[in-house]
Amino acid sequence: MYYGNIKKTDIADGDGVRVSLFVSGCRNCCKGCFQPETWDFKYGTEFTQETEKQIIELLKPSYISGLTVLGGEPFEEENQRVLA
Numbered sequence: 001m002y003y004g005n006i007k008k009t010d011i012a013d014g015d016g017v018r019v020s021l022f023v024s025g026c027r028n029c030c031k032g033c034f035q036p037e038t039w040d041f042k043y044g045t046e047f048t049q050e051t052e053k054q055i056i057e058l059l060k061p062s063y064i065s066g067l068t069v070l071g072g073e074p075f076e077e078e079n080q081r082v083l084a
Contacts, residue, residue, distance in 0.1 A: 001025070001082040003051070004035070004044035004072070008058055016065025019058045023047075023083070026073035038072040047082055 002024040007013075010020040025041035026033075037043055045051075059067060074083055 001047040001079050002042055002044045003047050004038050006051075006055065006058070009064075010068065013070060014066065014068040017063050018066050018068045019055060019064060020068040020070060021055065022070050022072065023074050023079045024072045025076045025078055026071050027076065028073060035072075041072075041076075041078060043072070 003021055004024050005022040007020040010018045013020045022038065024038050024043040026039045029039055055067065058064070069083060073079065
């Protein structure tokens with residue numbers, strides 16, 4: 001799986017202050033999509049064990065309310081395996 005961005009402190013994509021992961025890959029190709037570059041499953045950076053460790057560390061502060069996973073499309077089969 002690849003991802004386009006990790007926001008370390010995000011207040012726009014969920015309740016409270018969150019960490020947000022923007023995964024790559026989407027077959028919906030919605031008209032008017034504001035991030036069509038994320039349709040490509042190889043867009044951005046490869047998600048690795050180090051990426052997972054980084055996200056876990058970012059979630060540790062008490063002011064972080066949780067993790068938001070956005071796309072691309074997190075529900076694409078290729079992304080589900082890694083995200084689960």
